[in-house]
Amino acid sequence: MIGNAHIKETTMHLRFAWGEPGYLEGSRGLLGHGLMTFSRIRLEAAEQIIDAVMNIYLACILEGKTHKEMWNRMTELLEDALHLNLYVFLFLYAYAQFLATEMLYPKEAREYIESIRFHDGTVPEEAPPSSQNPIATAQWGKRIMLEGMNKRRDRLLKDLHFLCDEMTEYADLSPIQRLYLLTLTKRNDPLNEFAVTLEADMSFPNDATSDKIKAMFLEKGPEIIEAYTIDSIDALIRFELFSTLKTGLQIKKCRNCGDYFVPYGRSDAEYCDYRFGDDGKSCNEVGAVRYYKRKHADDPIYLEYYKAYKRYNNRVRYGRMTKEEFFAWSEEARQKRDDCSVGGLSFDEFKTWLGNP
Numbered sequence: 402m403i404g405n406a407h408i409k410e411t412t413m414h415l416r417f418a419w420g421e422p423g424y425l426e427g428s429r430g431l432l433g434h435g436l437m438t439f440s441r442i443r444l445e446a447a448e449q450i451i452d453a454v455m456n457i458y459l460a461c462i463l464e465g466k467t468h469k470e471m472w473n474r475m476t477e478l479l480e481d482a483l484h485l486n487l488y489v490f491l492f493l494y495a496y497a498q499f500l501a502t503e504m505l506y507p508k509e510a511r512e513y514i515e516s517i518r519f520h521d522g523t524v525p526e527e528a529p530p531s532s533q534n535p536i537a538t539a540q541w542g543k544r545i546m547l548e549g550m551n552k553r554r555d556r557l558l559k560d561l562h563f564l565c566d567e568m569t570e571y572a573d574l575s576p577i578q579r580l581y582l583l584t585l586t587k588r589n590d591p592l593n594e595f596a597v598t599l600e601a602d603m604s605f606p607n608d609a610t611s612d613k614i615k616a617m618f619l620e621k622g623p624e625i626i627e628a629y630t631i632d633s634i635d636a637l638i639r640f641e642l643f644s645t646l647k648t649g650l651q652i653k654k655c656r657n658c659g660d661y662f663v664p665y666g667r668s669d670a671e672y673c674d675y676r677f678g679d680d681g682k683s684c685n686e687v688g689a690v691r692y693y694k695r696k697h698a699d700d701p702i703y704l705e706y707y708k709a710y711k712r713y714n715n716r717v718r719y720g721r722m723t724k725e726e727f728f729a730w731s732e733e734a735r736q737k738r739d740d741c742s743v744g745g746l747s748f749d750e751f752k753t754w755l756g757n758p
């Protein structure tokens with residue numbers, strides 16, 4: 402059991418079942434954003450946090466720390482993971498719980514690891530190593546976790562392809578109609594049912610009496626909302642996917658990087674605004690340049706300019722020119738290019754100025 406989720410406009414709120422007020426209580430994010438981030442996440446980024454959790458576990462065992470101390474040390478990293486991505490956090494939370502409980506409560510520890518194991522028959526189910534061997538135990542759990550993340554991300558990408566890509570066979574069906582078809586094929590069972598519960602959109606201390614709750618109601622006036630019980634990571638993936646489409650948001654394939662994204666502003670956006678490439682530019686920025694290039698593909702003045710631009714850009718890359726010098730050069734080059742376009746400068750003069758052969 403992960404918790405309960407509700408949607409308000411285009412935001413998904415998730416309150417964790419284990420949450421205590423003020424501490425890893427829940428998460429809130431633009432609908433579809435966490436899911437799209439998960440679909441494009443690089444596992445190496447997650448692996449760094451996984452290893453950090455593993456190191457805490459091994460250090461605590463070595464120092465004979467208690468289960469509680471170990472857990473306290475892990476929570477800071479879990480908060481980092483929650484900032485990185487909700488789904489990565491959920492995997493990591495289960496892994497950290499597994500490590501922190503495996504010696505004292507082997508049965509519970511087993512349940513945590515089962516919640517992230519990917520069951521599709523393609524992965525042989527290894528038995529856990531003996532608790533006497535912490536390193537083997539930690540690595541066994543890490544393997545299950547990475548496998549679980551990897552396979553779920555692949556399945557999500559496959560589903561997104563089916564739901565959102567142009568396919569002649571399904572051209573007349575909307576993404577949400579395709580999602581229904583997907584549920585019929587039972588590729589993702591049993592994830593299509595979400596129990597509805599009534600929740601207040603605020604949290605109460607675990608031991609709050611009904612008098613206390615009444616007093617807090619009068620003081621804060623919370624809204625009563627329809628929330629959905631989320632049992633597993635798989636159910637959350639399905640829930641977010643369904644809610645994104647049902648809310649009328651679109652899931653698109655970026656024309657630059659080819660990954661999926663949800664446009665929250667203009668619905669005709671073609672490019673995602675994720676950071677991309679070494680220069681930290683987003684596809685949105687890069688995409689506009691590509692468009693310009695395509696538009697000028699037959700323009701000899703532009704092609705000469707672009708040839709020189711690439712050459713100078715390489716100088717910066719290899720440290721033979723500073724960025725400032727490059728910016729100054731490119732500003733002048735653009736000016737000359739535009740002059741040349743209107744006849745103020747001959748084509749040959751322009752080429753000579755650029756230093757092109």
Ligand SMILES: [Zn+2]
Nearest residue numbers: 655658673684
């Ligand atoms: Zn992109």
